[in-house]
Amino acid sequence: MANMTVTNAVILPMTQERRSFSGYVKIRDGIIAEVGEGTAQVTNDDHVVDAPGCALLPGLINAHTHLYQVLLRAVWEDLELMPWLRRIYGCARVLRPEHFYAGSLLGCIESIRSGVTTVCEHNFLNPSADCAFETIRAMQKSGLRAVFARTVMDAGEIVPDCTKEKPEQAFRAIEAILTKHRNDGQLSFLTGPNTPPINTTTDLLHEIRRFADDKSLGISAHVAESKSVVECVRREHGKNGVVEFLEQFGIPAANSIFAHSVHVSKAEITILKETGSSVSHNPVSNMMLGDGVAPVVEMLRQGVNVALGTDGAASNHSQDLFDTMKAASLLQKVHHQDAGIIDPYSVLRMATAGGAKALGLDSICGTIEVGKRADLILLDIDTIHNQPVNDVFSQIVHCAKASDVQTVIVNGEILMRDHEFTQLDDKKILADAKVAHRDLMERLSGLSF
Numbered sequence: 001m002a003n004m005t006v007t008n009a010v011i012l013p014m015t016q017e018r019r020s021f022s023g024y025v026k027i028r029d030g031i032i033a034e035v036g037e038g039t040a041q042v043t044n045d046d047h048v049v050d051a052p053g054c055a056l057l058p059g060l061i062n063a064h065t066h067l068y069q070v071l072l073r074a075v076w077e078d079l080e081l082m083p084w085l086r087r088i089y090g091c092a093r094v095l096r097p098e099h100f101y102a103g104s105l106l107g108c109i110e111s112i113r114s115g116v117t118t119v120c121e122h123n124f125l126n127p128s129a130d131c132a133f134e135t136i137r138a139m140q141k142s143g144l145r146a147v148f149a150r151t152v153m154d155a156g157e158i159v160p161d162c163t164k165e166k167p168e169q170a171f172r173a174i175e176a177i178l179t180k181h182r183n184d185g186q187l188s189f190l191t192g193p194n195t196p197p198i199n200t201t202t203d204l205l206h207e208i209r210r211f212a213d214d215k216s217l218g219i220s221a222h223v224a225e226s227k228s229v230v231e232c233v234r235r236e237h238g239k240n241g242v243v244e245f246l247e248q249f250g251i252p253a254a255n256s257i258f259a260h261s262v263h264v265s266k267a268e269i270t271i272l273k274e275t276g277s278s279v280s281h282n283p284v285s286n287m288m289l290g291d292g293v294a295p296v297v298e299m300l301r302q303g304v305n306v307a308l309g310t311d312g313a314a315s316n317h318s319q320d321l322f323d324t325m326k327a328a329s330l331l332q333k334v335h336h337q338d339a340g341i342i343d344p345y346s347v348l349r350m351a352t353a354g355g356a357k358a359l360g361l362d363s364i365c366g367t368i369e370v371g372k373r374a375d376l377i378l379l380d381i382d383t384i385h386n387q388p389v390n391d392v393f394s395q396i397v398h399c400a401k402a403s404d405v406q407t408v409i410v411n412g413e414i415l416m417r418d419h420e421f422t423q424l425d426d427k428k429i430l431a432d433a434k435v436a437h438r439d440l441m442e443r444l445s446g447l448s449f
């Protein structure tokens with residue numbers, strides 16, 4: 001791992017203090033060794049990245065997605081959550097490990113192109129053990145920092161038998177993944193119930209909390225995504241909301257990340273705050289499925305940690321966190337009919353430091369600070385649509401595009417330099433994904449839902 005210095009950039013540390021300055025970052029052994037103002041003094045063994053006209057910021061963190069779903073862009077886009085989920089789950093009947101590998105790798109390079117350096121894959125379809133292993137192989141091949149959330153479904157009329165697991169059977173499968181990969185440097189793990197209570201029994205909820213504690217794993221779950229999920233919890237479990245329902249099993253906790261959390265009450269936001277639970281806000285997916293508007297402003301005001309996610313491309317169409325940041329900002333403004341209800345710094349914090357905290361990586365990444373791993377992106381802001389710069393934070397949220405991402409560094413390694421991948425053959429990855437897509441579509445055409 002070479003010594004590297006990125007200099008002459010506008011540095012956005014994204015710490016608690018809203019601050020930007022012209023300066024440099026020195027990287028030693030993959031770690032941020034020095035952050036300073038002005039032009040860096042460099043040594044002979046330094047790899048120098050001179051970046052005038054660029055903003056240097058922490059790599060974006062996609063806290064919730066399903067990578068393989070890039071193969072399913074715009075396939076079922078006019079359905080609300082339950083009929084849409086029936087089809088997504090139904091895919092388990094035909095999905096093969098090779099679809100997960102090719103689709104996930106395409107999802108990873110789309111992520112890198114849009115400035116993502118950490119991705120959390122919420123995995124929930126496992127018709128065979130290799131589906132998880134092939135997804136992990138794709139994430140590792142990409143060079144991204146990755147979190148693999150291997151979740152479980154053990155019930156639900158819309159869940160095909162091939163991907164329904166008894167808890168003990170699922171836990172054995174998760175143990176096998178941990179045995180093989182737990183010590184892999186850039187990879188970490190979560191577990192969880194997939195979408196309680198529509199595809200989980202109460203037995204699973206009890207047991208998965210025990211299992212997660214026993215293995216020191218955090219929890220990832222889809223929570224209160226649509227009104228129909230809340231209606232289910234009221235009808236079948238007599239609770240007012242999903243968070244309230246999950247509380248009796250100890251699922252909300254400081255190492256839990258709840259995707260969506262659209263339909264949560266004030267009392268439930270208090271539970272999220274008091275338990276230290278994080279939320280992954282996925283505004284584009286919520287809008288695409290017509291789910292509703294998550295109470296993000298209320299959560300932030302109460303001190304709940306909020307991260308940002310794209311969700312899978314089957315309900316977002318893309319893996320672009322720039323789209324997601326802009327949507328997160330505009331959605332709250334229009335929902336509250338108040339242009340000042342959310343500030344762009346908070347939105348950019350959700351996509352960086354908020355994501356890192358939600359995934360248990362806040363000592364590793366999410367801000368530009370000495371001692372953290374060098375997960376950094378250079379964004380070309382000397383472009384027509386970004387100039388002139390009056391407020392760099394607002395303009396990154398509202399003007400910048402994924403195509404402005406010039407260079408991507410993960411763990412001190414350059415994955416993309418001047419818009420070109422350095423370690424991956426993107427043309428081959430795209431060609432392989434097209435082959436996998438054709439095969440998947442052919443298999444899907446034989447299914448009825």
Ligand SMILES: [Zn+2]
Nearest residue numbers: 122259311312
């Ligand atoms: Zn999801």
